[in-house]
Amino acid sequence: MLATEHLQLRVGVRTLVADLDWRVGAGECWSIIGRNGAGKSTLMRALAGLRDPDGGRVLIGGRPLAAWPLEQLARQRAFLAQSRSDAFAYTVIETVLSARHPYHSNSYWENSDDHRIALQALASMEVDDLAGRDVRTLSGGERQRVAIAALLAQDTPLLLLDEPANALDLAHQVSVMGLLAKLCRQQGKTVVMIGHDLSLAHGISTHALLLMGDGRWLAGARDDVMQAPILSQYLHHPIDVLRHGNRSIFIPREAQI
Numbered sequence: 375m376l377a378t379e380h381l382q383l384r385v386g387v388r389t390l391v392a393d394l395d396w397r398v399g400a401g402e403c404w405s406i407i408g409r410n411g412a413g414k415s416t417l418m419r420a421l422a423g424l425r426d427p428d429g430g431r432v433l434i435g436g437r438p439l440a441a442w443p444l445e446q447l448a449r450q451r452a453f454l455a456q457s458r459s460d461a462f463a464y465t466v467i468e469t470v471l472s473a474r475h476p477y478h479s480n481s482y483w484e485n486s487d488d489h490r491i492a493l494q495a496l497a498s499m500e501v502d503d504l505a506g507r508d509v510r511t512l513s514g515g516e517r518q519r520v521a522i523a524a525l526l527a528q529d530t531p532l533l534l535l536d537e538p539a540n541a542l543d544l545a546h547q548v549s550v551m552g553l554l555a556k557l558c559r560q561q562g563k564t565v566v567m568i569g570h571d572l573s574l575a576h577g578i579s580t581h582a583l584l585l586m587g588d589g590r591w592l593a594g595a596r597d598d599v600m601q602a603p604i605l606s607q608y609l610h611h612p613i614d615v616l617r618h619g620n621r622s623i624f625i626p627r628e629a630q631i
């Protein structure tokens with residue numbers, strides 16, 4: 375579904391990602407993990423086609439990003455950015471309906487199917503009761519759920535999410551993550567997301583990509599990569615793992631005071 379070949383990402387003189395050869399299959403759920411500033415968002419923007427690589431290339435469905443016409447690309451991948459600012463008084467439903475735009479190049483896109491799909495997406499994020507509200511009046515968590523609803527309404531095989539759990543309360547973190555996992559398992563969608571909560575990431579991911587921030591990276595099946603010594607090295611902090619039923623809970627060791 376998604377691949378990178380010899381991908382290089384740099385900012386200034388600093389190399390963030392070096393020679394990334396990475397394959398993401400359909401139905402897989404990947405977590406990208408690394409310290410602040412390691413290059414996770416930079417990589418995500420390159421995967422989405424919003425930033426040119428400094429070397430190598432990104433392929434979606436075997437085709438280089440540059441070869442995809444934009445409208446077709448928008449039917450392949452949806453992207454949730456880390457933050458957004460709302461300059462205009464759009465309503466919640468208008469915001470989600472605009473995600474249907476790639477399906478209607480030559481006609482007005484607001485047909486009844488679009489409304490059904492948009493309302494369904496809002497309901498899945500439990501924000502359908504906010505459909506008529508001005509997006510600028512929403513709380514941070516409500517706005518995040520509306521943004522995820524828009525991503526779902528775009529109905530693409532590949533979902534790229536930069537910190538989807540941002541601003542969500544505990545219950546919604548669990549339900550959003552559960553929904554993403556279900557989309558992979560039951561509908562064969564491919565999810566690549568960034569997250570700082572290791573336990574949450576471990577709970578839903580099938581695979582993980584670790585970034586060191588100096589070019590080095592490690593990609594593989596979740597349980598091969600999400601091991602305490604490896605995570606401790608990549609996150610520059612000692613981490614312990616506890617088993618709780620069939621779950622793994624990742625605990626950072628306390629700082630010495």
Ligand SMILES: Nc1ncnc2c1ncn2[C@@H]1O[C@H](COP(=O)(O)OP(=O)(O)OP(=O)(O)O)[C@@H](O)[C@H]1O
Pocket residue numbers: 385386390408409410411412413414415416417
């Ligand atoms: N336009 C830019 N000019 C200078 N430095 C930049 C620019 N864009 C990004 N950087 C730097 O590149 C590094 C990687 O940024 P990026 O946003 O990808 O990190 P991240 O891993 O997503 O971090 P976080 O966990 O804090 O979200 C950071 O050190 C950032 O300051």
